Amino acid sequence: MNKIAEASIRHHFKALIDPRQRGKIEHIKIEHMLLDILIIALCAVISGSNTWPEIYEYGMAEQIRLGTFLRLPNGIPSADTFRRVFMLIDKDRFEKCFINWITAVETVTKGQVIAIDRKTNRSTRDRASGKSPIHVVSAGASENRITSGQVKTEEKSDEITAIPGLLNLLVIKECIVIIDAMGCQKAIAETIINKNADYVPALKGCQANLYEDVELFIKDAIKKGFRNVTSDYYKTIDGDHGRVEIRRYYTVYDILACR
Numbered sequence: 518m519n520k521i522a523e524a525s526i527r528h529h530f531k532a533l534i535d536p537r538q539r540g541k542i543e544h545i546k547i548e549h550m551l552l553d554i555l556i557i558a559l560c561a562v563i564s565g566s567n568t569w570p571e572i573y574e575y576g577m578a579e580q581i582r583l584g585t586f587l588r589l590p591n592g593i594p595s596a597d598t599f600r601r602v603f604m605l606i607d608k609d610r611f612e613k614c615f616i617n618w619i620t621a622v623e624t625v626t627k628g629q630v631i632a633i634d635r636k637t638n639r640s641t642r643d644r645a646s647g648k649s650p651i652h653v654v655s656a657g658a659s660e661n662r663i664t665s666g667q668v669k670t671e672e673k674s675d676e677i678t679a680i681p682g683l684l685n686l687l688v689i690k691e692c693i694v695i696i697d698a699m700g701c702q703k704a705i706a707e708t709i710i711n712k713n714a715d716y717v718p719a720l721k722g723c724q725a726n727l728y729e730d731v732e733l734f735i736k737d738a739i740k741k742g743f744r745n746v747t748s749d750y751y752k753t754i755d756g757d758h759g760r761v762e763i764r765r766y767y768t769v770y771d772i773l774a775c776r
């Protein structure tokens with residue numbers, strides 16, 4: 518089997534058991550194939566759909582194209598069908614199939630940049646009970662625009678410990694992991710290095726001492742014309758909204774060698 522075939526959704530999800538054929542729900546008439554439901558849903562989410570009705574609307578809009586590689590014996594499943602099937606699916610098995618598929622996709626499409634991001638689901642806040650909203654830490658391949666995995670955390674402080682766990686789920690060898698300032702931690706950097714990957718964390722004022730050290734180092738290097746400092750320089754000039762914006766980028770390769 519070639520790499521393209523190995524990266525297909527059908528190949529990685531064919532072993533997923535259809536929950537509608539088990540136990541007490543055997544009487545349910547199955548009108549839509551499980552793989553059809555999975556493939557439509559995954560394609561819809563990749564295209565930006567966030568709700569069951571939006572997934573259904575995507576399927577209806579793309580029905581002709583989907584019909585070229587899906588069976589669709591009774592057309593596009595309803596929004597309720599998508600919801601019921603995903604509620605019944607074995608979550609652990611689905612996650613395993615999903616991660617295996619994403620790993621294969623990244624191999625084929627060379628998704629070398631992995632972005633770690635955090636989002637807050639505002640709809641999960643319950644003001645009456647004082648329950649805070651759920652925070653989710655996710656990882657996605659920038660070239661593929663696909664989420665490779667995600668971990669739910671109850672509090673933002675938990676995200677620091679959640680990120681290494683998320684990284685351990687993924688194959689990131691020879692990738693570049695980019696993280697916002699929340700992930701600028703020694704333990705996270707060590708996890709990435711131990712998995713033979715590189716990292717680019719954002720550095721902001723929340724890491725006061727490190728931020729000040731880096732700022733002083735760069736300012737001093739600029740003042741001295743980067744003498745004895747291995748570096749690169751890049752400048753962009755953009756014009757928009759009646760103004761000109763100039764950005765200058767400095768990259769230093771080995772700070773220890775500059776001491």
